[in-house]
Amino acid sequence: MTSSFSRRKFLLGGLVLAGTGALAACGGNNTATPAASSSSPGPYPTPTNLAAPSVRKKLTARPMSIDIGGIEAQTWGYSAETGEPAIETTAGDVLQVDITNELSESTSIHWHGIALHNAADGVPGMTQPPIEPGETFSYVFETPHGGTYFYHSHSGLQLDRGLHAPLIVRDPEDAEDQDVEWTIVLDDWIDGIAGSSPDSQLNLLAGMDMGGHENMDMGGEGDMMAHGTPDPALGGDAGDVLYPHYLINGKIPRAHRTFSARPGEKARLRFINAGADTIFKVALGGHRLTVTHVDGFPVRPRDIESFYLSMGERIDVEVILGDGVFPLTALAAGKDDRAFAVIRTAEGEAPTPETTFPELNSLGTFLTSFEPAERALLPAGEVDQDTAVELTGQMMPYQWGLRIDGADAPGTVRQGQRMRMRMHNPTATPHPMHLHGHTWALPGSSGLRKDTVLILPGDTVDADLIADNPGEWAFHCHNAYHQETGMISSLRYE
Ligand SMILES: [Cu+2]
Known part of the structure; x- marks a missing residue:
């Protein structure tokens, strides 16, 4: 399972991949559109003024059997007409994705962070x-900003099956001086294991108040709701589901991926948490990590040991x-389990x-x-509108x-306004809050750009946006089970 990659080849980690595929830049990137600056606000091209697509992808959402490491899981995933479902564009490219739904229920694709x-x-x-069974839907849009993104179903709990894959937007302003680049997808996995599915799991969670929690002592599926040792930094319950497996690029720890390179080489690692209910703590043995981008946007580089x-x-x-x-470990916070991979530059066990290890x-x-970073x-500007989110x-x-x-109703904003969302979390659980169509600037973090913000129990986080992208935009917790049981609303342009 080892292979090495040149700078222009990337290990892309969709769950539905068979083996470690190396995917060269997909599509013909004959970019006629000039690259946008990372920080430039909209307006973003609409179907009336979009350029011709320069990258095309044909996907099918369908039932499939995947091997997560000696374990077959019956699940739903994306298959691509040519190669892997991971998508790569360059900032400014117009992307067209035609998705055919071969599932037994309706589906959709959300382009997270774009x-x-x-x-x-x-x-x-x-x-x-909704894209109904048997239908094909075409998404056509510009990918304006470089960065690490992903796409996933926005229907029910489908995200917690295999319906997600990386979307990498190359940024011409990035210094591409790395020798190797790897995309690393973290995931929590229950679908198709011992008869479980995300929907059966939600039924168990919903049944807890009706005596269902007694099942926690009876073995079987109910065990998956028990909690592990709390992570002191996160406070409270880090997640609601104790998954049977945690994956890096689709594999359990004992069948782990190996990323190979040579000693002294410079690697870029793009991490995506595609899990539904798990916060990961990540570290690489024997190395400090120089962070260059967060949620796709460049930051002032800083060395850390774990995140x-x-x-x-x-x-x-x-x-x-x-x-x-070297061990690349992602602890499932509060769940006493982990995802795991290896980075190898030498022979040896x-x-x-x-x-x-110390970093972990x-x-x-x-x-x-x-x-x-300055360019992000x-x-x-002055805040025109303050909005409180509880x-x-x-x-x-x-x-x-x-x-x-x-109010239990969508928020509203007027085009051109600068809006501050003050999000307060009085619950006992951390919530990663996500807004579609915009990338906030966090005034409490010197204006850090983020589309998903983890709000710890008891905390309040301010997040600013410039209303430059008209429409109605989903605003929700990225815990799929929280979203599905009501932690979702929207922001509407008046
Ligand atoms: Cu939540």
């Missing part, structure tokens, strides 16, 4: 009708690889998945502690929600 025109945002019932990555968040790091075989035991860095800054909910009964300015 500032695109509203009709392509992929939220059924809000920006488009927390919540659902929907992405982080890019650079590292000069040492000489040896690989570390075991259970191995622990270090105090984890939260992504909100970074500061934006949202233009400065997160609500609890485990029993299993029900989550959010209130905007005290």
